[in-house]
Amino acid sequence: MLDGWVPWPDEVAARYRAEGYWAGRPLDRLLRDQAERAPERIALVDAEGDRWTYAELDARADRTAAGLRRLGIGGGDRVIVQLPNTDAFVVLFFALLRAGAVPVLTLPAHRESEIVHVAEVSGAIAYAVPDVHDGFDHRTLARALRKAVPSVEHVLVAGEAAEFTPLADIDAEPVPLPVPDPSDVALLLLSGGTTGKPKLIPRTHDDYTYNVRASAQTCGFDSSTVYLVVLPTAHNFALACPGLLGTLMAGGTVVLSPTPSPEDAFALIEREKVTVTAVVPPIALLWLDAVEWEEADLSSLRLLQVGGSKLGAEPAARVRPVLGCTLQQVFGMAEGLLNYTRLDDPSELVVGTQGRPLSPADEIRVVDEDGHDVTPGATGELLTRGPYTLRGYYRAPGHNARTFTDDGYYRTGDLVRVLPTGHLVVEGRAKDQINRGGDKISAEELENHILAHPGVHDAAVVGMPDATMGERTCAYLVPRGQAPTHRELTAFLTERGVAAYKLPDRVEVVDAFPRTSVGKIDKKALGRTIAERLSAEG
């Protein structure tokens, strides 16, 4: 069993098993089951139109798993996966599970700063990358990683491998492999983060399989489902809510879009007769406008899932008239808890709420700053525990002590109110994070990077309102001598290996920060100041 993670207490785990939430099956079985049931059905289609049946995908995963074992990868080894939306991701994901290795999923946008940290915390022995993606050479990053974290023994490359191992060569005759314990960790997801360094989220075979199965049921997935992966495959939403795993479990077809652009996505929706997809609000807004200029037949689309940040009521109300499909709001988190509006909810709930918890076993509390339950309907911080919500981050005991209550509730940092129907409305945030159109930025993490600049004495990162993204990032600086310009600062952060989505959108230089009565930086005041300045600028 993997060490360094926090399992559910025995009696709770026994209850989840007895009540049927945890089925006691390894996560990779969902592919094998369909390969046995409907081997000739199309499981996967990529942007070029290449197609794989369930039998083919299953066989490739088996061969790759055998190849991984031959390389010595298996038995709980952590493997960082940073692959774009291609068949290589899908095959490697299942192959790692079958080899007994633990995929550590990172986004294509992550750079040296994030990847090195993830490798150090996870103790990864391998790193899987594309050769070049979006103009960035991941082999260069791999070289830097190997220097910084010697435990990373293997670099597996989709495409031109240079001195590394081509993913295509990881191939061997299938061998019988040990079956993992379903209560053990299957994969590690990256959290949005509220601290200096990103945290890793352990997800077990039992909990993630339940997450996928219950989501697929709630969203009506079946063998006629054609799901378009628009967000990165490594994102919990696109992977498992119900996402690509839910589609495969239901025997449907997964279509991979290389980007969320209307050009790519609309063409694939038309070509493959896509029935469902999942996007973040800025993409939903773009699509709602793009129907004006991007000619495509979207009539196959039945369901658009939107989540990651709050969707405004106005665009929410436009989804059905403009795109001709049902909207589903999804308020989820890689840590676990998922809230969905239901397909048969009345439109005021679909438009005006962020859904209600997926599982009857999800427990939620809404508390005030002292941790007391608020009166029903009032706004407070959402706490949750349940059969697919983590009990602790991986190898983070100090952080866990602050982020979980003694009785195992996860403090989400989200401010919500609960309607009598059980639906949640997200009202704000208690955590020090910027939600930039679904991309999460830990203020503390970014401040630490900025503080390394010689021209910065102190830094405070806050969100500023933005019509399309919801929020963008503003970095307030107190200079030491000559303050860096916005351009100089972003160049400095890029050089440090910070992912592009974390770069500040604006820099404000001040002599001193406003302070609260206890002497902390008053970020609320900074947020108000920049919001006022923006509205004055028009």
Ligand code: J2J
């Ligand atoms: C407001 N805030 C939201 C929403 C997430 C499905 C959907 C989203 C994620 C995700 C996910 C929100 N309205 N509809 O993993 O499976 C904010 C909250 C939450 C945080 C989690 C999924 N949907 N949020 O966004 O781990 O602040 O997961 O706590 O990236 O996003 O971020 P993340």
